[in-house]
Amino acid sequence: MVVTESQQPSPEPATEHERADWVSRLADEVIVEAERRGTRPVAASGISPSGPIHLGNFREVMSPHLVADELRRRGIDAEHLISWDDYDRFRKVPAGIDGVDESWAQHIGKPLTSVPAPPGSTEDSWAAHFRAQAEASFAQAGVRYRGISQTEQYAAGAYTEQILHAMRHRREIDAILEQYRTLPAAKDEDEALQAALASGSGAANEDDGSAGGEYYPYKPYCTACGTDLTTIEAFDDDSTEMTYACRCGHRETVLLREFRSGKLVWKVDWPMRWAYERVVFEPSGVDHQSPGSSFQVGLELAPVFGWERPLGPMYAFVGFGGVAxxxxxxxxxxxxxxxxxxxxxxxxxxxxxxxxxxxxxxxxxxxxxxxxxxxxxxxxxxxxxxxxxxxxxxxxxxxxxxxxxxLPETPRRVAYRTLASVVDITFGDEVQILRILRGLDEADPIVDLEPLRPRLDRVEAWVATHMPTDEHTIVRDVPDREALDALTEVEREALVLLLDGGQGLPPIEDDWTLDGLTHQTYGVAKVQRGLEPDAIVKGDKALSAAQRAFFALLYRLLVGRETGPRIPTLLLAIGSERVRALLTP
RNA sequence: GCACCUCUAGCUCAAUUGGCAGAGCAGUUGACUCUUAAUCAAUCGGUUCCCGGUUCGAGUCCGGGGGGGUGUACCA
Structure with missing residues (x-):
């Protein structure tokens, strides 16, 4: 609404690399478009809080955010607004929301802000609940925006002029929508099309209750039952007197210019808002690329409200893999x-x-x-x-x-996979985590876990909730008696050497460090072959094979598998007492 | 049916407005005294789906074909 003075890019607006990517190129386009329209660069997102705002919806937020942010980096007075479509009807009860059962079906047809929040929520409506949940994440992700509640806008009468305007232009709007209702019937006798036409001829008229009636781009929410199962029966352009009937039996005549319970139908609502907020840029999902979608129809509807459809690149969907x-x-x-x-x-x-x-x-x-x-x-x-x-x-x-x-950064970046492995085998015991990580880089030892955060915190959460079961290292609770009893003589000797030492090896507890354990574990096979524990051996295939076999044995006895994290690390994490319990023949 | 996206190394993807086709992972080889699910280096690997066109020059632009994906049909 605010037409700003011309915003000229600052002389040294961006470094070379900031101009190099898609965000920057889009920002360039938005600048040109905003200037052409003589307005401020406004980027918009529209979100319907009808359920959890998932990572796909998040692209609807991030794309305009990135572009608006680029503009602000250049010193341009850009704005990102998020329209919360919380005045949309509650369409169906989503599956899988804790505490929400089919009883919520009684609210179908009401605005999302009139539906009770899921049990346990601190918010006072369905829409508020999911909006609050999403906004906490948006803030954490550094997204700055101006949120607009459509419920508040409609309730305040902000769009009354636009509603009356749309009603007076209902025939024009109807004609535009009409073009897309039945696909331009090709001259051929395509059977699918025939079928569509045949089934559309009779049934549809009964369903939407508008049989023979006039088209209205406005839908009242019944003042008695709160739903939109209503039909407008009459409207007078001059007086704005409107009569509607609801399926609940309620019927009333109101003055639309004063009435606050209802909204423009979606395909008209969106273009109206483009005009109202003077939106220049609003991406949409690929579901809008079909002819007849609200975005496509908006191209023709926006001019009805004296505006043009914003630039609207379409974003592809976001998937996700490995969700537990x-x-x-x-x-x-x-x-x-x-x-x-x-x-x-x-x-x-x-x-x-x-x-x-x-x-x-x-x-x-x-x-x-x-x-x-x-x-x-x-x-x-x-x-x-x-x-x-x-x-x-x-x-x-x-x-x-x-x-x-x-945004918050992790000062010391240890590989996620390394941290995951260490957190896993230590069960998240931070004293042990630190002990193991201390030996990671001898030149610059880690002596404090704080510089590893917040990444370490994320790893801990990941190991607890998303690490695939078959990647977890699960240390046995009790010794594998059966396997211990079936040990060969050589294996038995190897275990004793590892634990109690002998032939030059010390008891394992003597040097309970990463280095000490490394020497101990590699030394066992050497002394068994008559070598010194710290002998330097190269290219001895038989020794290597013996060592590998020994490691496999340890993995079986400790974690019940053929392989696992590096043995010294694993031993350190398990602790000497438990190691003895599991490995004593 | 219509619309949109996409096709580049074994896999996942790069390549700024047309300008020498590149990474990561996997593979191979080697180093780290030690063939482990934490390290490092080198190296292998391509008819950029096909046909045609524009151009001095095409992964990129245009036309056609093929494969894959997504959306969609009087509602909000």
């Missing part, structure tokens, strides 16, 4: 909060920033998350070394900071 059953039982698709629990905010931002909008991508929750982190760390190293590509640097910059400042 426990979290997916909670309603299907994971939400940003699920992702932020196992990865840092910059990493999540990076996933959305590095892919062009028309590319689909997966947010990895399984083992692929470790790969995601490997790539992330590699990018940070390349950036530090100055070998990263411009577009990569741009994505990195957008991930780690916004125009408002930097």
């Amino acid at each position: 059953k426990m979290s997916s039982s909670r309603g299907g698709a994971p939400v940003p909060a699920d992702a932020l629990a196992v990865m840092e905010a910059p990493v999540l931002r990076w996933l959305y920033a590095r892919r062009r909008m028309n590319q689909s991508f997966d947010v990895a929750f399984g083992s692929d998350l470790q790969r995601t982190y490997d790539e992330w760390d590699a990018l940070l190293r390349k950036a530090a070394a100055g070998t990263a590509q411009p577009a990569e640097l741009a994505a990195l910059e957008r991930a780690t900071a916004t125009a408002d400042g930097r």
Whole structure:
């Protein structure tokens, strides 16, 4: 609404790499478009809080966010607004929401803000519940925006002029929509089309209750029962007197210019809002690319309200891999909060920033998350070394900071997979984690876990909730008696040597460190073959085979598998007492 | 049916407006005294789906064909 003075890009607006990626190119287009329309660059997202706002919906937020943020980095007064479509009707009861059962079906047809929140929520409506949940994540991800509740707007009468305008132009709107209702009937006798036409001729008229009636782009919410199972029976352009009837039996005549219970139908509502908020940029999902979709129809409807359809690149869907059953039982698709629990905010931002909008991508929750982190760390190293590509640097910059400042970072980056392995075998015992990590880098030992956060916290959450079962290392509770009794003489001797020493080896407790355990475990096979424990041996195939066999034996006895984390690390984590319990023949 | 996206190394993907086709992982080889699910290096690997066109030059642009994917049919 505010027409700002011309916003000129600052002279030294962006570094080279910030101009290199898709976000920057889109920002350029938005600037040109805003100037052409003589308005401020406004980017918009529209979200319907009809259920959990999942990672797919999150692209609806991140895409305009990134573009608006780029504009702000250039010193331009851009705005990102999020329209909460909380005045939309409650369409169906989503599956998998804790405490929500079929009894919620009684609310179908009411605005989302009139439906009670799921049990246990601190919010006072369905819409408020899911909005609050999402907004907490948006904030954590560094997304700054102006939120607009459609319920509040409609209730305040903000759109009354637009509603009356639409009603007066209902025939024009109807004609536009009409073009898409029945597909332009090709002249051929395609049978699918025939079938569609045949089934559409009779049944539909009864269903929407508008048989023979006039088209109205407005739908009242019944003032008696609260639902939109209503039909407008009459409307007078001059007086704005409207009569509607509801399926509940209620019928009344009201003055539409004063009436506050109802909204424009969706396909008209959206273009109206483009005009009202002077939106220049609003991406939409690929489901809008079909002819007749609200975005396509909006091209013709926006001018009815004196505006043009905004630039609206379409984004491809976001997938997700490796979601553990426990979290997916909670309603299907994971939400940003699920992702932020196992990865840092910059990493999540990076996933959305590095892919062009028309590319689909997966947010990895399984083992692929470790790969995601490997790539992330590699990018940070390349950036530090100055070998990263411009577009990569741009994505990195957008991930780690916004125009408002930097996001929390982990000072000391230890590989996610390493941390996962250590956290797993120590059961998250941080004293042990530190003890193991201390030996990781001798030149620069880790003496404190704090610099490893917040990444370490995410790893701990991941190991607890998403690490695949078959990747967990599960240390046996009790000795494998059967296997211990079936040991060969050589194996038995090896275990005794490992635990109690002999032939030059000390008892295992004597040097209970990563280094000491390394020497001990590798030494066993050597002394068994008559070598010194610290002999340097190269290329002895038989020795290598014996060592490998010994390791396999230890894995079987300790974790019941053929392989596992490095033995010294594993022993350290298990602790000497338990090691003795499990390995004593 | 219509619309949109996509096809590049074994896999996942890069390649700024047309300008020498590149990474990661996997593989192979080697180093780290030790063939382990934490390290490092080197190396192998391509008819960019096919046919045609524009161009000095095409993964990129245009036309056609093929494969894969997504959306969608009077509602909100």
